[in-house]
Amino acid sequence: MAGCARRSSPPARKRRRLFEDATPLRLDGSEFFRGLQDARHNFCDVSVRGADDPTQSESQWIPCHRIVLMAHSLWFRRMLLAPMKEAKQDTIQLHNVPHDILQQLVDYMYSCEISVDASNALLLLQAADMLELGQIVETCQTFLREHIDVTNCLTIYRGAQQLSCADLTKECHDFLLEHFPSFCHSMEFLELDAVEISKLIASDELNVEKEEQVVAAVVRWLDHSFEERQSHAAELAGLIRLDLLAANHASLPDTPAGNHFQQAILSISAPHSTSTLRSSYGREPVIISLRCSTQGFGNRRRLVAVLHCLAPLTSNNWSLPCEPPQSRWHGFPVYVVKNGRLLVYVLTEAGSDECRHLHVYDATANQWTDLAVLPVRDHMKHIASPVVVRDQVYVVTADRVYAYEEGFSR
Structure with missing residues (x-):
């Protein structure tokens, strides 16, 4: 319209994006697990139980939530999501896991805390490996590595082998080689099977000052159960570095095992011209x-x-x-x-x-x-x-x- 001044538009106000200055909310893990603990016995939709201890009364069922089991364990996740009868049942019994160990693992799922010590470390490792609880597996292996000694190394070695824990198996085997002078005098040494003792004495890394130490250890092992083990004498004699024995080395003990092993050594007609040094x-x-x-x-x-x-x-x-x-x-x-x-x-x-x-x-x-x-x-x-x-x-x-x-x- 003529004569009318055109009204200018107000300056555009700078729009701010939603949540541009918002402070992110960080949940406290401890608060979350405390709440989970409080709700643990409410709205439970499944109960689990481990293997029954024949020395005790029947184990009690452990009430829990499917969603919690699946959140921690890949093994439970596959079971409860698969078209299997267990997915629809209200109870699940794990016959391969001791009940007290299963109780500790379920408690961990609700609190994210667990106590690992010498009495339960290997059992927890075996159960956690089956249930695919990665953090527990790693924690138990670390604990066992730090607490290997002559009295438990063979047990840990066999458990690690069974679970295909290659690093832990190697560390145990290396420990036995390094501490052979003390290990060969222990009761655990006498529990070795023929394959295990053969693997030890055949190794170049066996820590001995004299080859006579190896001979004495083998005789002690044979003597522990001579009737059952005498058939392995010839094989073990073949692993002795005969040309590293002192020319005047002492005769073996006058025992059935000592005499039998002496004959096994003498029966080796053509020892290697030179042996690998340990x-x-x-x-x-x-x-x-x-x-x-x-x-x-x-x-x-x-x-x-x-x-x-x-x-x-x-x-x-x-x-x-x-x-x-x-x-x-x-x-x-x-x-x-x-x-x-x-x-x-x-x-x-x-x-x-x-x-x-x-x-x-x-x-x-x-x-x-x-x-x-x-x-x-x-x-x-x-x-x-x-x-x-x-x-x-x-x-x-x-x-x-x-x-x-x-x-x-x-």
């Missing part, structure tokens, strides 16, 4: 003596070497026959233990080239390796000798020191 043999200083001699005549003449080892702290000694390269020795042999493998370094003069070669003998594999040729002048070769310092190999001559790392460097 890793514990490298935990103490060892004096090495490498003695060489020739055998045969003419074209059949060959060089034979025997590696003599002496551990002065324990008086442990053993000999390892080895097949050296066709050469002469110079200097003194030196040794180092790497990852349980005894390595002996020697300088040799190989064939007609009149050069000094650094050879290494791996006692575990009974194998010689020609590592490198020593780069020294002719008149210095006869006074060269290998040295090992902190696992580093050097060759010392009259006026130089050479470090070996895939070759020599000054």
Whole structure:
């Protein structure tokens, strides 16, 4: 309309999104579980019971809620949601779970709290593994790892094997190997079956100072139930590192088991020419003596070497026959233990080239390796000798020191 001023629109007000400044509500877990506990005995729609204890009266049914069981346990979730008769029943009995253990697990579902101790840890682990309660499984395994000792390790080992808990099984087996000197004197050692004791004494990681300790342990195991176990003597004798026994090792006890095992050892007509060293043999200083001699005549003449080892702290000694390269020795042999493998370094003069070669003998594999040729002048070769310092190999001559790392460097 002419003459009328156009009314301007008020400035647009900035709209705020709904909940833009809202503070998120965080529920207190403890409040939630307290409320769940208060409602636990109201509106229950299922009752569960574990295996009955024959020494006690019939176990009472545990009232609970399907939704709570399914929220915690995948096993219950599959059962109660599947078209199975149990899904429609008001009672469920678990014959593979002790009733008191089931009571603790149901209490945990309503409170998120559980007490794990030495008396129930393995039983809780077995039940939680079946019911697929992941947090309980992890908690129990952690507790068992931290409380393994000589008296319970075999029980935990067998339980972990049954449940296919690979990490826990390995930790228990490693514990038995490391603590074998004390374990072999325990009552639990006598409970081993033939497969379990064979697996232990066959291991390179068995912690013993002398091979005679293994022999004594086997005889003790056989003697515990000789009539039932004597058939395993020959198999166990084959696992003894016979060439690591001292030449003058003491005779076995004059018992049926001792005499029978002595005959089993003597019946092994052709023991291995050299045995794999147990890793514990490298935990103490060892004096090495490498003695060489020739055998045969003419074209059949060959060089034979025997590696003599002496551990002065324990008086442990053993000999390892080895097949050296066709050469002469110079200097003194030196040794180092790497990852349980005894390595002996020697300088040799190989064939007609009149050069000094650094050879290494791996006692575990009974194998010689020609590592490198020593780069020294002719008149210095006869006074060269290998040295090992902190696992580093050097060759010392009259006026130089050479470090070996895939070759020599000054």
